[in-house]
Amino acid sequence: MSFSGVHKDYRFWCLVLALAAMLALFVHPRERQKRPVYNLAFIVDISRSMNAQDYRLDGSPVSRLHYVKQTLRELLPKLPCQSKVGLGIFTERRSTLLFEPIEVCSGFAELDAAIAELDWRMAWAADSRIAGGLLSALEILRNGDSEVVFVTDGQEAPPVNPRYRTDFSAIKGKLDGMILGVGGLQPVPIPKFNAKGEAAGFYSAEDVPHRSSFGESNLNPEEIEGYDARNAPFGREAATGSEHLASLREPYLQQLATETGLRYHRLTDTEALNEALQTPEFAVQKPVDADVRWKAAVAALALLLPIYGGLLKRYLNRAINRV
Amino acid sequence: MNFAVETPWVLAGLLFMLWPLFDDGVRHSPYPWLDILPPDAFSTGLTVLLRILGMATIAALVLGLAGLHRTEQSIERIGHGANIVLLLDRSNSMDNTFAGRTPDSEEESKAAAARRLLTEFVAGRPHDMLGIAEYSTSPLFVLPLTENKEAIQAAINATVVPALAYTNISKGLAMAMSFFNNRELTGSRIVLLVSDGAAAIDPDSELQLRQWFKQQQIRLYWIFLRTANSPGIYELPTDSRNDNADAMPERYLHKFFTSLNIPYQAYEAESPDAMHKAIADIDRLEHLPRHYRERIPRQDLSALCYQWAAGLMLVLLALKLCEVRR
Incomplete structure (x- = not known):
């Protein structure tokens, strides 16, 4: 008997190398890799016009708010772990934050429930001053590190006087984020609810103001029918219009986006929103310890198999001999 | 005991376990006439052991690769x-x-x-x-x-x-x-x-x-x-x-x-x-x-799999060193 000569067996070397691979596996199991994660704060418009039903889900019409909720809930599992999502609401002229961003994987159930519970009844007042709400959202979030996603249909109610527009210059470019336009371009009626929360028809033209009557008119007094500087700065005629119908005011939102340095995206479906949000501009590269043991394990397996490949070799040999 | 794997398709690699059935991984030595060798229970056992060890090693590696873990439990x-x-x-x-x-x-x-x-x-x-x-x-x-x-x-x-x-x-x-x-x-x-x-x-x-x-x-x-x-x-x-x-x-x-x-x-x-x-x-x-x-968080068992694979490889190597070379 002699043990010499074992080194002439390729199987021996395969085993030694496989063991070396395993050693590498235990020594170097993890590698630091950078992965994009997101930190998003969604501020959702819950004013009345968001009740307008111009989206469809499973064939039946749903309100804009319902569709937004559905989309956000579908978006949650698409975000990589360690991403954070915060939630806030907007109505009147202010935004408020319900909670600061929460990690999406460990807080999935909580986030999902909180989004599902968003309701127009949470509104503490009924106006819809989009620009004011946007400014307050940006002010709330300016010290955080989240990207703001302001979800709205852009319908100012009552309409703004172009003379008194919100000034975003102090905050422009301080924050990255997106204005997410919700709704269809075709005007649709806005549902009305009674004090008990039951549906009570729709808003009619008489229910809503159709122009701003705040301050001075932006028009030249000579052009205003029945102008009186003190008593009727906007004229004597009652304004008529279609402010009782809701449609996505896209040009207005795009203008706001330019003024605030945010992007604009129109909500169509979860997939498109996911793509729009998961851009490198919004991503934070976070070092994650990635498991790289599989590399060494595959190497070890590849080295191990030829040991039992004698059969294969015999067949090969036979085939070669035959030829 | 709820076991699960991270990437199920990797389990197809378990088919590699069949390889040791066709080959015991021992170097073949030329011998004039095999029929004159007496039947030896010990040798047969050793061959079976070698094959089992090989299969187990491959299985451990594949399970480790598939990311075997015990799912989250709660008590x-x-x-x-x-x-x-x-x-x-x-x-x-x-x-x-x-x-x-x-x-x-x-x-x-x-x-x-x-x-x-x-x-x-x-x-x-x-x-x-x-x-x-x-x-x-x-x-x-x-x-x-x-x-x-x-x-x-x-x-x-x-x-x-x-x-x-x-x-x-x-x-x-x-x-x-x-x-x-x-x-x-x-x-x-x-x-x-x-x-x-x-x-x-x-x-x-x-x-x-x-x-x-x-x-x-x-x-x-x-x-x-x-x-x-x-x-x-x-x-x-x-x-x-x-x-x-x-x-x-x-x-x-x-x-x-x-x-x-x-x-x-x-x-x-x-x-x-x-x-x-x-x-x-x-x-x-x-x-x-x-x-x-x-909640008991899920337990990763792939490390255990890899340890077993390495241990089995050591045994195989030891047996390889015992091989007789004429």
Whole structure:
């Protein structure tokens, strides 16, 4: 008997190398890799016009708010772990934050429930001053590190006087984020609810103001029918219009986006929103310890198999001999 | 014992286990005539062992690659805790100090004091389920009852943004109680109301609230952050004409809560210290046993698989070194 000569067996070397691979596996199991994660704060418009039903889900019409909720809930599992999502609401002229961003994987159930519970009844007042709400959202979030996603249909109610527009210059470019336009371009009626929360028809033209009557008119007094500087700065005629119908005011939102340095995206479906949000501009590269043991394990397996490949070799040999 | 793998398709690699069945991995030596070798039980056993070892090594590697793990489990434990819904007042006045002034560097606002103390409270009660509702003119649903303390903390932190509008307490209470609807909960159910004022409850909601408080068996704590020189809970009217819910909402809300015949405790806090005492009190009182499920995070078994694979390879190598070479 002699043990010499074992080194002439390729199987021996395969085993030694496989063991070396395993050693590498235990020594170097993890590698630091950078992965994009997101930190998003969604501020959702819950004013009345968001009740307008111009989206469809499973064939039946749903309100804009319902569709937004559905989309956000579908978006949650698409975000990589360690991403954070915060939630806030907007109505009147202010935004408020319900909670600061929460990690999406460990807080999935909580986030999902909180989004599902968003309701127009949470509104503490009924106006819809989009620009004011946007400014307050940006002010709330300016010290955080989240990207703001302001979800709205852009319908100012009552309409703004172009003379008194919100000034975003102090905050422009301080924050990255997106204005997410919700709704269809075709005007649709806005549902009305009674004090008990039951549906009570729709808003009619008489229910809503159709122009701003705040301050001075932006028009030249000579052009205003029945102008009186003190008593009727906007004229004597009652304004008529279609402010009782809701449609996505896209040009207005795009203008706001330019003024605030945010992007604009129109909500169509979860997939498109996911793509729009998961851009490198919004991503934070976070070092994650990635498991790289599989590399060494595959190497070890590849080295191990030829040991039992004698059969294969015999067949090969036979085939070669035959030829 | 719930085993699962991360990437199931990798399990197809288990087919490689068949290879050692065709080949024992031993170097073949030429021998003149195999038939003259006597049958040897030991050799046969050794060959079988070699094949089994090879199969096991391959299996261990493939299972490790597939990411074998034990899934997340939960075991029921009994702890001391409660299901608490924090009902926070977000009316404008919460942004003032206890003296009713704009907060400055010396005095913190009522909201800031509430935030600080609630943070301590949450951190000190690991076995509670907590939920958060807020209210001003209308109720806000913030977070459902959860054990995720980080989420609760995030919601408490968010009250740093300016408060909203007025005080509509009855809707807030209704929202807080809705948290317990359709939930099988053991342990006590607590609504912890933190407010700095009250409002009259209209007769319609009063009836509804009475019913819900009874049905849900709720224990109510009211931390009333009293602003200096404002009417307190226990204040008696000096003029009988003022003895109504609109003039003295705090007194009447307290009366309403007392008349519910539910466990109820009011704390009138005129300074952050007094509020601290109230919270310490609740902390001491609410320690009824509560069944809760402790989550055992999933256990990664791939490391174990790789260790086994390496160990088996060592054995194979040792056996390889025992091979006879003529």
